Structures are given as structure tokens and as C-alpha cells.
Amino acid sequence: MTRSTALKFLLSALTIVIPSIAFSQANYKIGFIVRAIGDTSGGLIDLKEWEKTPQTIHFKKDETSKPEKLGLEELQAFGISGNGFFEKHTVNITLGAMRMAGLSEEKDTTSETRTIFLEVIEKGKNVSLYSYTDKIKTRFYIQKPGIDTGPEELQYYPYLENRKVRGAEIFANKLHLLALANGVNSSKLIGRLQSIQYTKKDILNVVREINGPQENTRRKEKTSASRFFAGAFLSTSPLIYKGDDPLAKDGTTHTSAFLPGISLGYDSFVNKHVQKVVLRLAGAVSLQRASTNETSYYINTFDYRTTSHDLEYLHISFNPQIIYNVYNQAQFKTFLAAGFTLSRNVYLENEYRGAYGSKKTDEDLGMRKAFLSYSAAAGVQVKKKIECYIKYSPSLELVSSTRYSTSIRQISVGMNYLFK
Known part of the structure; x- marks a missing residue:
């Protein structure tokens, strides 16, 4: 093998190995956990390059402690300073695809109920917003204050009609009704809802308009x-x-x-x-x-x-x-x-x-x-x-x-x- 060939092989290997290593090494950050019995403990949580919403974590009280693997049975919630807060909820989960390759001309409304961790995107006085991502897709959930039934999924059943993706009206109407219930019906909001996409940015903008100015609203570190x-x-x-x-x-x-x-x-x-x-x-x-x-x-x-x-x-x-x-x-x-x-x-x-x-x-x-x-x-x-x-x-x-x-x-x- 020539030097040039060896170098090309090494560089090609690095492009494969580097991302793989990223998911395996420990990266402990300051955080906290709320155990199933209600006790809250501060410590360190191993922050990963999570592509899906984490359902288990590794936690240790300090740098010298042995890490614990904790999941849904052990925890009610956990948070990582400046890097996300997660709560356990039992919710309905839609199972239909959202990518073009998996869409058909009929709505896929299949769903199931699971107990999972949801990521808290926004806690508001009128509505809170959550998200959950698995191998199928990302879903968004809303919850009104004082409601004990758990967050409700903003249902999106995309389908093809004349080669165009349809179905956004379901969750857009849901958000509009929520806004009306809280006395919000500005032209700015109507404009957002007419062009809304099922993305974190678009939905969060609407939720923040529904909540209005909130001095005490919890915001994640930018x-x-x-x-x-x-x-x-x-x-x-x-x-x-x-x-x-x-x-x-x-x-x-x-x-x-x-x-x-x-x-x-x-x-x-x-x-x-x-x-x-x-x-x-x-x-x-x-x-x-x-x-x-x-x-x-x-x-x-x-x-x-x-x-x-x-x-x-x-x-x-x-x-x-x-x-x-x-x-x-x-x-x-x-x-x-x-x-x-x-x-x-x-x-x-x-x-x-x-x-x-x-x-x-x-x-x-x-x-x-x-x-x-x-x-x-x-x-x-x-x-x-x-x-x-x-x-x-x-x-x-x-x-x-x-x-x-x-x-x-x-x-x-x-x-x-x-x-x-």
C-alpha cells in the first residue's frame, strides 16, 4: 500500500469513526433528577448527541461517584442546566409517517398510548408546549394549566393530494381554538396559522403569542x-x-x-x-x-x-x-x-x-x-x-x-x- 493510498484510507476511516465515537463517550453536565418517589437530587447527567428524545440517562452525584442508569421506572423528570428539561407523561402517540417517501393519498391515523419522557419546550401561563421524537418522527404536545389528563398531541396526519402534502389544518385549527379561548386573535396570529408548518419554530411562535408577555416564563438558555x-x-x-x-x-x-x-x-x-x-x-x-x-x-x-x-x-x-x-x-x-x-x-x-x-x-x-x-x-x-x-x-x-x-x-x- 502506497503512502497516498494509506492516507486516503485513514481519512475515510476517520469520517466514519469520528461520529460513531461521539455517541459513546461520556459528557457529564450539571443537572438534576426527580425520582419516582418525588425526591429531587442535583448532580451530573451524561449529555449525548440525542437524535431521539432520551428515555434513559446516566446520572451521578459528583465527579467521583459511580454513574446510575435511570429511566421511566426510576424518574418523574430530569433536567440538564441550559440543555433541556424532560417530564414523564402517559400520552397518545400517532404512528403515521411524515416523510414524503412514506406518505400515501390516505390519512394514517394509527396511534397507541405510551408512558414516555417529553421534552419541555415552553411552560406558559395559558399553554405549555412539549415534544417527543422517536425513529418515526417528531410530535408536539400542548397542555393547559391545571389539566391533569396529560399533554395532548397536536395531531398532524399528512397525506398526498395532487402531489402536494396536505393535513396541516388539523393542528392549525387546534391552536386557533386555543388562542380564541385565551382572547388572542390578532392578524399576526392569523397570518402565522395560515402558513404554519409542523416544526418547533412555527408552533413555538404561535404558543408564545397565545401566552403573551411573561416575565416569569421559564426559558432555556439560548x-x-x-x-x-x-x-x-x-x-x-x-x-x-x-x-x-x-x-x-x-x-x-x-x-x-x-x-x-x-x-x-x-x-x-x-x-x-x-x-x-x-x-x-x-x-x-x-x-x-x-x-x-x-x-x-x-x-x-x-x-x-x-x-x-x-x-x-x-x-x-x-x-x-x-x-x-x-x-x-x-x-x-x-x-x-x-x-x-x-x-x-x-x-x-x-x-x-x-x-x-x-x-x-x-x-x-x-x-x-x-x-x-x-x-x-x-x-x-x-x-x-x-x-x-x-x-x-x-x-x-x-x-x-x-x-x-x-x-x-x-x-x-x-x-x-x-x-x-
């Missing part, structure tokens, strides 16, 4: 699901020859400077509360300069002659990555990253000088300008704002012929500022 960043880096890219060319001989010298570049990008968290796995889109522009020289002694002329290739170019790249925070605390993180890179070179200087005075320029050399490659990086994040890293990109083949090949590989050291 945590952004994304961020932007900007940074600067230094990078170097040695120019390497292989095959039948004087610059591929033993003793060839390679010179490349560490030159500046700038980067801009956007991060999206798989789970904004945990922030263990990050999907990154990054763009960068850097100046690169490299020189390769070989000096040989020619016995027929009794002198030394030098072959050289001087290269200077702008390197423009787009680099989607998966970032995994190996150590993940609010004020300090260490991370690994893997991704692929689409890039383009704009050649500013490109000159090959042969030993006998021949000269080739950009057009003669026919170097590639566009590339697809891989990247790997490691670094640290400090104080939620500063990120320092080192990144490696494997060989980019500039010229490939039956006789020889020319390639570069890039090593970068940089710093990013993270905008929250």
Missing part, C-alpha cells in the same frame, strides 16, 4: 446551533519530482517558505448543547512559493550545471470537514478533523530551467489547476473564541506523464477566531 469564523494561517508546500527527470535525483534540494493565508467559514453543531461533533464549511486563500534545485557534474565539460524549477501561486480552496472534540469542556477543547478539499491554483511564477539553458514556462509545463484531495487536522479551542490547529493535505499531482510526475503537499499552522 445556545446557537451554528457559528462563523475567520482566521489566518501559515502554510508551506514543497515541490516534489518523481520519475525520469533531473529534479527527481537523489540530492535534489527542496525549498518552500511558510507564507500567509486567510480563511473564512461556517460551523454547524450536530447537537448545539453538546457541541462534540461539528460540521464545518471552510474556504481559504493562500500564497505558496516553492523551489526545487539539482546540481550535477558533467565530465565532458568539467563543470557543474543546475536544473531548477521555481513556482509561486495562489492556492484557493473549499474544505468541508467533520470535527470531533476529543476533550470537550466549555472553556477548552481538543479536536481532530477530517474532510476533503476542492482547490484551484492560480500560477504567478512557473519556470523550469534545464541544465543546458533550456527554459519551460507555464504553458510549456501544462500543470493542472484544479484538484480534489483530502485533509486531516488537529488542534485546540480556548475560551470559546480562539482555535489553533495544524492541518495536512496529501500530495496534489500537478503534472503526470509516462516519464515523470510533479506534486505538492501542504502543511498549515493557523488560528481562527470563532464568532458566537
